Amino acid sequence: xxxxxxxxxxxxxxxxxxxxxxxxxxxxxxxxxxxxxxxxxxxxxxxxxxxxxxxxxxxxxxxxxxxxxxxxxxxxxxxxxxxxxxxxxxxxxxxxxxxxxxxxxxxxxxxxxx
Amino acid sequence: xxxxxxxxxxxxxxxxxxxxxxxxxxxxxxxxxxxxxxxxxxxxxxxxxxxxxxxxxxxxxxxxxxxxxxxxxxxxxxxxxxxxxxxxxxxxxxxxxxxxxxxxxxxxxxxxxx
Numbered sequence: 001x002x003x004x005x006x007x008x009x010x011x012x013x014x015x016x017x018x019x020x021x022x023x024x025x026x027x028x029x030x031x032x033x034x035x036x037x038x039x040x041x042x043x044x045x046x047x048x049x050x051x052x053x054x055x056x057x058x059x060x061x062x063x064x065x066x067x068x069x070x071x072x073x074x075x076x077x078x079x080x081x082x083x084x085x086x087x088x089x090x091x092x093x094x095x096x097x098x099x100x101x102x103x104x105x106x107x108x109x110x111x112x113x114x
Numbered sequence: 115x116x117x118x119x120x121x122x123x124x125x126x127x128x129x130x131x132x133x134x135x136x137x138x139x140x141x142x143x144x145x146x147x148x149x150x151x152x153x154x155x156x157x158x159x160x161x162x163x164x165x166x167x168x169x170x171x172x173x174x175x176x177x178x179x180x181x182x183x184x185x186x187x188x189x190x191x192x193x194x195x196x197x198x199x200x201x202x203x204x205x206x207x208x209x210x211x212x213x214x215x216x217x218x219x220x221x222x223x224x225x226x227x228x
Contacts, residue, residue: 009154034217036219041202041224042221042222043204043219043220043221043222044204044219046217046218049216051216090156090157094208094217101145101147101159101162101170101172102147102149102159102206102208102217104149104156104157104158104159105156106154106155106156107154107156
């Protein structure tokens, strides 16, 4: 069975400090992995994606994520948090099998304090 | 511009009424999805469709219905049988590429039952 686990429901950081949002997945197949961000009352915006190319993926707004197959992880990081990064973040898996729908984590709320 | 449109952005319904949420995409994507988002619960899959005239139930299909008569359209009807329909509804589409899947989300419809 496929699943996604976001290990923290809420992460709080100070502006200018590093951000780490953790995601572990379980998939029987080689998956495609994504991180999305959602600001209040908005749709989802794609931050970055892994689709079997380079394991270190760079996204928008200074975010990046590393696919580690041995650890079944796809953690999201950013060296220095900005106030505008405060939002909800979702880790998403699409197992690369025909007819399989998206699998969402429950989300991590990132708070950034000044 | 290519993308996914959802209408309306805000929708109000009286108890006992059916209501249909629109989702249209001009990306030529084969697969389309409907999700429901509630605070603290992430996104839950309602229905998805991999091809025209075919669709499958997701995790929370009870009280909802869909149709897929055209590739670009995947409307969702929230019926009176849905016990707690107030939520944020997101439509998505995806297409398989050589490196995996690519996907896009619409801006969402916020449904409130009065």
